[in-house]
Amino acid sequence: MRRLVALLALILALPLAVPVLGQDSLPPAPYAYQQLDDPALEAKAQDLMITLRCLKCQSQSIADSDAPMAGDMRHQVRTRIAAGEDPEEVRAWLVSRYGDYVSYKPHLSSSTWPLFAIPLLVVLVAGFAITRRIKARK
Structure with missing residues (x-):
């Protein structure tokens, strides 16, 4: 029974060792x-x-x-x-x-425009919020 469990554990662990075979073996x-x-x-x-x-x-x-x-x-x-x-x-x-x-x-393209627009939008919203808070205190 122990041998059967050990064999089963080995069979189940074998797929975990497969990525080692994928390591780079070619020279740079x-x-x-x-x-x-x-x-x-x-x-x-x-x-x-x-x-x-x-x-x-x-x-x-x-x-x-x-x-x-x-x-x-x-x-x-x-x-x-x-x-x-x-x-x-x-x-x-x-x-x-x-x-x-x-x-x-x-x-700047159709997929990268948010990278440029979102920081500007955040600054504008923060400036608007700060301005409203300052006016509310007065």
Whole structure:
């Protein structure tokens, strides 16, 4: 009976071990940790990378993150800039691939306008409430 319970526990615990098999086993992309030879192009790449969000870390730029996905994104940025693409073209490609969330500099669009409007609305409502309170005290 004990063997049967142990076997059943092992069978039930096996799916918990499956995510370990999904770990990155590939080496990092060539330009993930290697700078471009041309200092001007590397400066363009660095300026762009600090404005792009790591999708795994979510609070770091891809320039600061050590996550494998951030390394892949750094490789893409450096490769595309070395190929002659403009940094804004690279940003547009990354936004089209990963969505607006990848950029720390969102563009005004139908899906991002609340990011710009809500803070202004909060300030206006707070100013109105403070003004009414001050007038009520007088």
